[in-house]
Amino acid sequence: MKQRHIQHLYWRAGFGIGVKKIDQLKSKSKNEIIKDLFHDASKVNLLQLDLSEFDLIKNKSSKALKIEMGEEAYRKLRQKSQRKVRDLNYAWLERLTEPSSVLREKMTLFWSNVFVCRDNHIFHIQHFNNTLRKNSLGNFRVLVKTIAKEASMSKYLNNRQNRKKSPNENFARELMELFTLGIGNYTEQDIKEAARAFTGWSFKLNGDFVLREKQHDAGVKTFFDKSGYFGGDDIIDLILEKKQCARFICDKVYRYFVNPIVDQRHLDEITTIFFKDYDINNLMLYIFNAKWFYNDENIGVKIKSPVELLVGIRRVVPVTFTKKNQLNYLQKMMGQVLLYPENVSGWKGGKNWIDSNTLMFRMKLASLILNDAVINLEEKGAFEDSFNKYYNKERKKNKYIKTIKNWDFFTKNHLNLKPNELRDLLIVSKLDKDTAVLLEELRVASNKDYCIQLMSIPEYQLC
Amino acid sequence: MKRRDFIKRSSLASGLFFVPNFIKNIENESINNLGFKKLVIIQLSGGNDGLNSIIPYTNDVYYKNRPQISIKKNNLIKATDELGFHKSLAPLKNLYDQGYLSIINNVGYPNPNRSHFRSTDIWQTGSDTNEYLDTGWLGRYIEKYGKIPYSGIEIDDSLSLIMKGKKMNGIATKNPRTLFTNTQTPYFKKVLKYQSDQHLSEHNLGYLYKTMIEARSSAKYIYETSKTYKSNLEYPKNPFGKQLKTTAEFINSHLESKVYYASMGGFDTHANQFNRQDRLLSTFSSAMDVFVKDLKQNNTFKDTLILVFSEFGRRVQQNGAGGTDHGAANNVYIIGENLKKNGFYNNAPDLLSLDKNGDLIHTVDFRSIYASILDKWLEVDDVSILNKTFRKLDFI
Numbered sequence: 001m002k003q004r005h006i007q008h009l010y011w012r013a014g015f016g017i018g019v020k021k022i023d024q025l026k027s028k029s030k031n032e033i034i035k036d037l038f039h040d041a042s043k044v045n046l047l048q049l050d051l052s053e054f055d056l057i058k059n060k061s062s063k064a065l066k067i068e069m070g071e072e073a074y075r076k077l078r079q080k081s082q083r084k085v086r087d088l089n090y091a092w093l094e095r096l097t098e099p100s101s102v103l104r105e106k107m108t109l110f111w112s113n114v115f116v117c118r119d120n121h122i123f124h125i126q127h128f129n130n131t132l133r134k135n136s137l138g139n140f141r142v143l144v145k146t147i148a149k150e151a152s153m154s155k156y157l158n159n160r161q162n163r164k165k166s167p168n169e170n171f172a173r174e175l176m177e178l179f180t181l182g183i184g185n186y187t188e189q190d191i192k193e194a195a196r197a198f199t200g201w202s203f204k205l206n207g208d209f210v211l212r213e214k215q216h217d218a219g220v221k222t223f224f225d226k227s228g229y230f231g232g233d234d235i236i237d238l239i240l241e242k243k244q245c246a247r248f249i250c251d252k253v254y255r256y257f258v259n260p261i262v263d264q265r266h267l268d269e270i271t272t273i274f275f276k277d278y279d280i281n282n283l284m285l286y287i288f289n290a291k292w293f294y295n296d297e298n299i300g301v302k303i304k305s306p307v308e309l310l311v312g313i314r315r316v317v318p319v320t321f322t323k324k325n326q327l328n329y330l331q332k333m334m335g336q337v338l339l340y341p342e343n344v345s346g347w348k349g350g351k352n353w354i355d356s357n358t359l360m361f362r363m364k365l366a367s368l369i370l371n372d373a374v375i376n377l378e379e380k381g382a383f384e385d386s387f388n389k390y391y392n393k394e395r396k397k398n399k400y401i402k403t404i405k406n407w408d409f410f411t412k413n414h415l416n417l418k419p420n421e422l423r424d425l426l427i428v429s430k431l432d433k434d435t436a437v438l439l440e441e442l443r444v445a446s447n448k449d450y451c452i453q454l455m456s457i458p459e460y461q462l463c
Numbered sequence: 464m465k466r467r468d469f470i471k472r473s474s475l476a477s478g479l480f481f482v483p484n485f486i487k488n489i490e491n492e493s494i495n496n497l498g499f500k501k502l503v504i505i506q507l508s509g510g511n512d513g514l515n516s517i518i519p520y521t522n523d524v525y526y527k528n529r530p531q532i533s534i535k536k537n538n539l540i541k542a543t544d545e546l547g548f549h550k551s552l553a554p555l556k557n558l559y560d561q562g563y564l565s566i567i568n569n570v571g572y573p574n575p576n577r578s579h580f581r582s583t584d585i586w587q588t589g590s591d592t593n594e595y596l597d598t599g600w601l602g603r604y605i606e607k608y609g610k611i612p613y614s615g616i617e618i619d620d621s622l623s624l625i626m627k628g629k630k631m632n633g634i635a636t637k638n639p640r641t642l643f644t645n646t647q648t649p650y651f652k653k654v655l656k657y658q659s660d661q662h663l664s665e666h667n668l669g670y671l672y673k674t675m676i677e678a679r680s681s682a683k684y685i686y687e688t689s690k691t692y693k694s695n696l697e698y699p700k701n702p703f704g705k706q707l708k709t710t711a712e713f714i715n716s717h718l719e720s721k722v723y724y725a726s727m728g729g730f731d732t733h734a735n736q737f738n739r740q741d742r743l744l745s746t747f748s749s750a751m752d753v754f755v756k757d758l759k760q761n762n763t764f765k766d767t768l769i770l771v772f773s774e775f776g777r778r779v780q781q782n783g784a785g786g787t788d789h790g791a792a793n794n795v796y797i798i799g800e801n802l803k804k805n806g807f808y809n810n811a812p813d814l815l816s817l818d819k820n821g822d823l824i825h826t827v828d829f830r831s832i833y834a835s836i837l838d839k840w841l842e843v844d845d846v847s848i849l850n851k852t853f854r855k856l857d858f859i
Contacts, residue, residue: 344595360678377641379621458668462668
């Protein structure tokens with residue numbers, strides 16, 4: 001397989017590829033490479049923090065704990081557990097930089113922006129995240145049904161407040177608008193009826209799903225012109241009967257993995273495949289095997305998400321962050337903090353990542369983390385912050401990102417590369433012709449310097 | 464030859480051959496055809512408690528619901544026989560007395576959302592409660608009428624949704640010098656110096672170069688224009704004071720930018736609200752006081768309209784921690800010299816008819832305020848920005 005095509009595949013199915021791996025794969029056929037990729041992804045490696053110190057929260061109600069421990073002690077424990085969500089964020093980012101199960105992790109990241117959810121209950125959100133991971137290459141039907149029963153989702157979209165006497169439509173609405181069909185493919189009446197079917201869907205303290213029979217409306221519902229004693233799972237089945245559902249998801253998949261500009265013929269093609277059985281693995285296999293996937297117009301045309309950018313750099317030069325909260329700063333400044341989506345519609349992606357400040361920041365990212373450069377931009381405070389905390393970042397005018405860089409790894413791997421080989425390794429997008437001239441005329445002092453320079457041109461923002 | 468002249472000459476000389484047309488275009492563009500009026504929007508972020516800012520001091524329901532945190536009759540500045548200002552809002556009361564302040568009560572939207580994130584999105588995009596827009600209302604103004612990124616400036620380091628358009632965004636900067644320095648990184652300068660192409664293509668690579676070029680020329684324009692005026696008034700020494708000072712310097716140096724946005728944080732007073740809000744309101748109003756003086760002194764107050772809002776108000780009933788939880792409708796302040804209707808624009812909130820959460824019910828849709836400002840102040844077609852027709856108010 002051609003190097004350029006291997007790089008394309010690995011950028012879309014993962015977070016880029018190192019020179020060593022390319023050398024290993026070059027002699028293999030496309031078929032073999034894709035087979036390996038999927039084989040590697042078949043293992044499920046869950047993301048699990050040690051949360052034993054918070055087991056109490058999982059097993060006893062807040063009411064009981066307040067009495068047992070005292071309000072103050074309970075509040076502290078609760079707050080400490082909430083801060084663990086940050087740790088889960090760091091653990092997830094670290095996971096993405098590891099070279100194994102790239103495809104499964106990429107799919108998990110993709111689904112996390114379809115089934116958008118936010119929760120400060122560390123047990124529930126970790127479980128939610130692993131549900132995405134487990135099902136990321138499985139069956140879409142199972143995925144939707146499982147997600148609908150997750151505690152975090154139940155809270156995020158108010159499904160646990162959805163009761164027979166006063167239905168809450170939030171989950172039913174977003175299920176159709178954002179998760180399966182897209183706006184305009186159902187009526188307000190469909191939402192009302194679907195909401196009834198999900199009444200009584202709730203969860204236990206430990207996060208396990210429970211159907212509260214008393215709150216559940218077991219009556220006849222009329223949904224999409226069909227009537228029956230539908231429950232929530234039936235509603236999901238009825239939604240999936242619509243080809244529009246397969247199309248809606250395939251459209252998202254296409255924009256994310258192939259090209260932000262959709263080719264309708266290709267979309268029709270994959271929709272037909274996906275609609276047959278909603279098998280995600282088959283869908284992705286089909287796409288990565290498709291001849292058109294490797295067309296020039298699909299290579300290097302996607303604007304990297306902040307996470308893809310950050311992880312991509314760290315895969316070329318391994319970097320350890322000595323201050324973990326600086327990872328949070330980087331994500332915030334670029335507008336994508338994993339596990340903290342700003343709203344249920346998720347990150348818009350593409351050009352929406354870019355404004356004058358974020359672009360400047362993104363182009364400086366390589367020198368920030370690899371070359372001790374400084375940036376004088378500050379992150380915004382959070383809504384919940386006090387006035388002082390809202391602005392307290394103010395004091396640090398210049399931001400140094402404290403990292404340990406493993407340049408030995410880079411040097412060992414890239415020692416013999418000629419400048420144009422390094423260029424082709426790092427830049428998958430078409431090169432602007434003027435910038436190409438600039439690169440030709442640059443005096444390359446070392447591959448290390450050249451690496452940072454290449455990572456600082458607009459082309460590196462694309463994959 | 465002086466350095467400045469040299470730069471001028473060399474850029475003139477190189478302009479003939481090397482400066483891409485696109486850069487020339489934007490640097491020669493002017494938005495003065497939109498007139499001289501400015502709009503400054505301040506968000507009191509976190510949800511300011513409107514009921515303890517403008518106090519219904521003759522209403523028993525208010526005192527009954529807030530045994531610990533209500534503001535006593537003798538501890539406020541009476542304005543009408545119904546409503547009074549929090550003591551820390553004395554400078555605002557001053558503006559009120561001069562006829563420079565209009566307070567609109569009960570502003571909100573149908574089916575209010577009580578999440579900071581979501582409700583801020585709704586206020587910033589001008590959407591319905593169930594509608595997800597990815598452009599802000601000022602962003603759409605910038606794109607449609609300003610046509611240059613710096614026609615809107617957010618006084619912060621990262622850009623909020625309010626300033627984002629489909630293909631063009633406003634500029635975020637807290638310190639024009641910093642922004643300028645960041646864009647002048649030697650390596651980036653070099654990349655741009657090599658550019659001869661126009662990059663008008665819609666594709667992502669073209670878009671990146673275009674954004675980079677726009678950032679550079681906007682930063683240059685903002686920095687070089689705004690440094691011609693330095694405020695000689697003493698602003699309170701806190702970050703919000705600094706944001707307003709920077710805004711005044713932008714306006715008083717006659718930067719062509721039309722709309723400004725800044726947010727002041729800290730208003731999420733779930734606990735120990737009494738003292739906290741006292742400090743917050745005082746920080747807010749003392750900076751606002753100097754800001755208005757600064758503009759007046761430079762004869763720009765007559766062309767500036769200030770809108771102050773929060774993403775929501777707070778619950779009528781206090782909570783167990785001496786604070787208040789997220790609510791719904793709230794009051795909005797409009798500050799300017801030529802208000803058509805100053806003082807209280809409408810009736811005080813009705814504390815007897817609350818929604819099922821115990822929150823104030825809105826009587827004025829916030830987008831009516833936007834529509835009025837767009838139509839009567841910025842003099843553009845409000846429907847093209849808000850995508851819907853809203854009843855206009857006559858405060859301006």
